[in-house]
Amino acid sequence: AQTVTQSQPEMSVQEAETVTLSCTYDTSESDYYLFWYKQPPSRQMILVIRQEAYKQQNATENRFSVNFQKAAKSFSLKISDSQLGDAAMYFCAYRSPLRDDKIIFGKGTRLHILP
């Protein structure tokens, strides 16, 4: 069975600095999708970035980028130029492309932005 591990329950970063959130996963599949979701306090969970396993190029979305290491089964999220609005819970998620799939979420990392 697939598992997703986020080893950092909480992290803090100074405003305008760069922070990296870690995520590792375990799977025997070769094709899958990986996601980072952001959940601000008392607000909606939204997609930050998505990576298809068959793509070698790391996904980027403005200040957010990933370091996808397929062999190491690692999928870290880098946030550049951190802003106060980045404070949230961040969840890493794995999804199989098979039709009868379920989405596996990590336990989350709470990110604090220090002014």
Add this chain to the structure above:
Amino acid sequence: EADIYQTPRYLVIGTGKKITLECSQTMGHDKMYWYQQDPGMELHLIHYSYGVNSTEKGDLSSESTVSRIRTEHFPLTLESARPSHTSQYLCASSEFDRVAGNTIYFGEGSWLTVV
């Protein structure tokens, strides 16, 4: 913004009351999910559906029930609420679409307090 809606957003009810949490999506997604999440904690899948008349229990045992009579509607019902049911309930939907990347979209959540 995702077109998935949950009502009520906040609810306080007495022990033993029956409650239905509503979830609707206008994206035509076949797959819908209910997650239970305590504040700042991990997500637990309690129910999912792959289409009309399809419902399955998730990884976390729950006393709630669900139904899927229409594609767009996936309500969750608690027949007799107890204080242990106090939590946030998140509804989500997704399409099995390789091109779209299988993104999961979340509602804003329903905060339930049972007193």
